[in-house]
Amino acid sequence: MWFQIRGRPMSEAIFRGISGRLHRFSVHRPHAQFAGAPAVYCFARPGPGGRGWTPLFLSRTGDLAKRLASHEQWPEAELLGATHILIHEHEERDAREYVEADLAAALRPVMNGPFLEAEAEEDAAPEQAPRLIWAA
Numbered sequence: 001m002w003f004q005i006r007g008r009p010m011s012e013a014i015f016r017g018i019s020g021r022l023h024r025f026s027v028h029r030p031h032a033q034f035a036g037a038p039a040v041y042c043f044a045r046p047g048p049g050g051r052g053w054t055p056l057f058l059s060r061t062g063d064l065a066k067r068l069a070s071h072e073q074w075p076e077a078e079l080l081g082a083t084h085i086l087i088h089e090h091e092e093r094d095a096r097e098y099v100e101a102d103l104a105a106a107l108r109p110v111m112n113g114p115f116l117e118a119e120a121e122e123d124a125a126p127e128q129a130p131r132l133i134w135a136a
Contacts, residue, residue, distance in 0.1 A: 017102030
């Protein structure tokens with residue numbers, strides 16, 4: 001789920017994670033100059049009707065500039081309609097891992113691979129319950 005703050009340009013995006021926590025991202029063109037900062041990033045296309053953003057790929061890095069200089073998944077994201085890269089800078093690795101996991105579970109970006117429901121089917125035993133899986 002995305003949010004647009006009323007009256008603000010689409011220079012930021014806010015997503016709600018599976019935890020209910022809100023995560024704020026800045027919005028950038030793909031050929032922008034990126035800092036070498038640690039961050040969670042997202043390849044996104046405009047949402048339905050041009051409102052908000054639809055995340056296609058979500059990941060994290062310790063050096064945004066180096067990682068985005070030639071990202072192997074950007075061409076596929078473009079084929080799926082990606083026009084922007086959303087950035088959530090955060091110094092702490094644990095915090096980046098949390099944000100990535102929280103949003104991957106809630107948003108289920110199509111390029112992040114298969115996700116399994118955290119809840120077991122009614123007839124499945126508790127020890128056979130599938131786990132949430134996300135790309136790191």
